[in-house]
Each structure stands twice: as C-alpha cells, then as structure tokens.
Amino acid sequence: MKILIAGDWHSELHEEGVYQALTSLGHEVLRFAWHAYFRGGNSLGVMWRKAQNKYLLGPLIVRLNAELLERVREVRPDLLFVYRGTHVLPETLRAMHDASPRTRLVGYNNDDPFSPHYPRWLWRHFLAGIKDYDLVLAYRPRNIADFRAAGARRVELLRSWYMAERNHPVVLTDAEREAYGADVVFVGHYEDDGRVELLEEVVRQGWRLRLYGPGYDWDPVIAGSPELKGQVPVRLVWGEEYNKALCGGKLALCFLSKLNRDTYTRRCFEIPATGTLMISERTEDLEQLFRPGEEADFFGNRDEMIEKLRLYLGDAGRRRRVAEAGLKRVRDDGHDVVSRMRDLLGWVSSLQGATCG
Numbered sequence: 623m624k625i626l627i628a629g630d631w632h633s634e635l636h637e638e639g640v641y642q643a644l645t646s647l648g649h650e651v652l653r654f655a656w657h658a659y660f661r662g663g664n665s666l667g668v669m670w671r672k673a674q675n676k677y678l679l680g681p682l683i684v685r686l687n688a689e690l691l692e693r694v695r696e697v698r699p700d701l702l703f704v705y706r707g708t709h710v711l712p713e714t715l716r717a718m719h720d721a722s723p724r725t726r727l728v729g730y731n732n733d734d735p736f737s738p739h740y741p742r743w744l745w746r747h748f749l750a751g752i753k754d755y756d757l758v759l760a761y762r763p764r765n766i767a768d769f770r771a772a773g774a775r776r777v778e779l780l781r782s783w784y785m786a787e788r789n790h791p792v793v794l795t796d797a798e799r800e801a802y803g804a805d806v807v808f809v810g811h812y813e814d815d816g817r818v819e820l821l822e823e824v825v826r827q828g829w830r831l832r833l834y835g836p837g838y839d840w841d842p843v844i845a846g847s848p849e850l851k852g853q854v855p856v857r858l859v860w861g862e863e864y865n866k867a868l869c870g871g872k873l874a875l876c877f878l879s880k881l882n883r884d885t886y887t888r889r890c891f892e893i894p895a896t897g898t899l900m901i902s903e904r905t906e907d908l909e910q911l912f913r914p915g916e917e918a919d920f921f922g923n924r925d926e927m928i929e930k931l932r933l934y935l936g937d938a939g940r941r942r943r944v945a946e947a948g949l950k951r952v953r954d955d956g957h958d959v960v961s962r963m964r965d966l967l968g969w970v971s972s973l974q975g976a977t978c979g
Contacts, residue, residue, distance in 0.1 A: 623967070624700050625649050626651075627654065630705070634860070636732065639783070642959075643963040647963060652699065654690055659675075659682050660672065677743065678708060678744075683711075687710065694721060699722070701725065701728060703728050704729045705730055708747060709747065710748070710751060715751050727755045727757075728755060728756065729757075729758050731760075731761060731765075732888075733761070740881070752769060752773055753775065757776050757969055757973060758776070759966070760780065761780065762882070762886070780965065782887070782888040783958055784952060784957060785958065785959050786895070786960075790865065792866060794866060794870060798866055799870065801866075802832065804830045805873075805935055807833075807834070807868060807875070808833050810835050810877060818843060821849075823928060832853075834867055840853070844856070868898050872941065874899070874900055875927075876890060878902070878903050878905065890902060890908060894917070894918060896949075900919075901934070903920065917947045
C-alpha cells in the first residue's frame with residue numbers, strides 16, 4: 623500500500639512513530655511535513671510566520687494546502703493519513719477526492735477538538751472538514767459520539783501507544799542511577815489542575831522527586847514553591863534519556879490533561895512499557911485497561927495518592943510484581959504503535975469497496 627502521512631512533524635513521537643510503524647509493516651510510506659513552512663526569515667518575517675501558524679490563515683496556509691493537494695495528485699496514495707489536521711482546509715479534502723478518487727482520507731487528532739477549554743478558532747478548519755474524511759480516528763472514547771454528531775462518515779477509536787524501541791526496561795549504570803534515580807518521577811507538562819500541590823506533597827512526605835517537562839511552563843510556576851523550587855530548571859527529556867528517566871524512578875506518577883478531558887494518556891502505556899510501576903489519577907477507562915493494584919494503581923485525591931505511594935515505596939516486592947504485570951499487560955494487549963497501525967490498516971481495508979464522496 624502507498625501511504626502519505628501529513629502533519630506538523632515537529633517531534634519524533636507522533637507522525638514519525640506512525641511513519642516508522644507503517645514502514646516496518648512493509649508499506650511504501652511518504653512524508654508531507656508542514657512545520658518547516660513556518661520557520662526562517664528575519665525577525666518581522668518570523669513573527670508573521672508564527673502568526674499564520676497560530677491563527678491558521680494567510681498565504682502560507684494557502685500554499686501548504688495547494689502543495690499538499692499537488693502531492694496527492696502526484697503520488698495518488700492509497701491512504702492519506704492526516705495527523706492533527708488543524709492546517710488542512712475542508713476544500714482541500716474535497717479537491718483530493720476529485721483529484722485521486724482511490725485515495726482514502728483518514729484524519730487523526732490526539733487533542734480534543736470539542737473541549738470547551740480550547741479557543742474555537744484553533745479547530746475551525748478541522749471541524750469543518752470532518753465530514754470530508756472517509757475515516758476519522760478518535761483518541762479518546764468520548765470523542766467517538768462527538769465526531770459522529772459532527773457528521774463523520776465513520777469513526778474508530780485509535781488510542782495512543784508506546785514505541786517498543788523507545789519505551790522498554792533498562793538497567794541503569796551507577797552513573798545513570800545517580801543522574802536519574804528517584805523515589806517518584808513525573809514527566810509531563812504543567813496544567814493548573816492541582817498537580818503542583820500533589821507534587822509538593824510528595825516532597826513534604828520526604829520522598830525524592832524528579833520532575834521533567836517543558837521548563838518554560840514549569841519554572842515560573844514552581845520557582846516560589848519551597849518544596850519544588852529545587853527542581854528549577856525543569857528540563858525536557860527525549861529518546862533514550864526519557865526512557866532512563868522513567869526507569870530511574872521507583873514509581874512514576876501520571877496526571878491526566880483536563881484541557882483535553884483525558885481519561886488516559888500516552889504515558890499510561892509508556893510507563894508500564896519501561897517496567898516501572900504507574901500510579902495514575904483514576905478513571906473508569908484506565909481501570910478497564912489495567913487491573914487496579916495488580917497491573918498499575920490509581921488515586922482519586924491527595925490522601926489516596928500518598929497512601930498508594932507509601933504502600934509501594936515501602937514494599938519493593940509488591941512494587942516489582944505490579945510493575946512486571948503492567949509491562950506484560952501493555953505487551954499482551956498490543957498497545958504498541960505497530961499493533962495500532964495494524965488496526966488502522968484493517969479499517970482502511972474495509973473502506974476499499976466504499977464510494978468516496
């Protein structure tokens with residue numbers, strides 16, 4: 623199958639993971655990355671490019687869409703996979719149907735475009751084009767009904783994933799243990815949802831915390847915190863360093879984005895995949911994915927979080943058994959990116975006899 627993947631492509635975790643997985647399955651996979659459209663130029667030009675990228679209008683958006691359409695017309699892929707298609711205009715999707723009728727158009731969005739916490743202009747092109755995709759993939763269960771109500775022809779649930787080559791158990795050297803070792807590790811972005819207060823409580827309890835994430839978000843918030851100011855500067859970790867950071871913790875906390883109304887997140891698969899015990903905010907969704915107290919564990923408030931941390935930090939044998947069972951669960955249930963792409967290809971195959979509009 624010839625597959626074209628279109629997306630921002632500014633990181634190695636999203637479009638690139640899809641690209642590598644589909645390639646490993648033996649398909650011819652092509653890239654269309656629009657991140658570079660909005661880079662370069664003098665200081666005034668940079669501001670103008672950033673404004674177009676943010677507000678999704680202007681000559682660069684027009685050019686991007688024209689060149690994406692031309693790319694589809696040129697290569698006539700069997701599948702166009704649009705990752706978080708904020709920049710793709712609905713008229714471009716309709717023109718693709720005319721230019722290459724055999725191409726199946728699939729849209730995937732890892733954010734929640736129906737969340738009231740986002741500005742509506744961010745999703746205006748994507749929402750307007752929902753009915754023009756042959757298949758829309760929802761990241762979270764609640765968005766399935768949202769997409770159908772918005773006119774999607776077909777909707778399937780494509781959860782996020784872990785990447786086996788990036789997320790795996792590793793035995794740290796003494797030097798790495800010194801660099802990454804912690805009782806509790808949290809890797810993630812800042813949200814004003816109470817996670818700062820919970821992390822402060824971890825430190826107040828006397829446990830060693832390591833915090834990783836975008837410092838431009840975290841540093842201004844925690845600089846005045848007696849418990850957390852020692853984490854400044856908070857830094858991002860990528861690739862094998864991210865893996866070592868998770869493996870360095872006796873356990874890893876997982877907070878869920880309220881901005882996206884998440885009931886799980888990518889790290890719910892990445893953490894167990896490293897062989898580290900995951901302690902996450904509780905949702906019914908997560909309790910269906912992992913058996914509580916056997917493959918991961920969950921909390922609903924500060925006191926319960928502290929209770930769970932005290933239990934597992936005080937019992938290395940229990941901690942190891944639950945972590946090993948969590949690792950087995952994500953492997954057995956196929957939460958890796960290659961398995962997810964097999965699901966995608968199955969859905970696309972069922973579309974092959976359908977008529978595009």
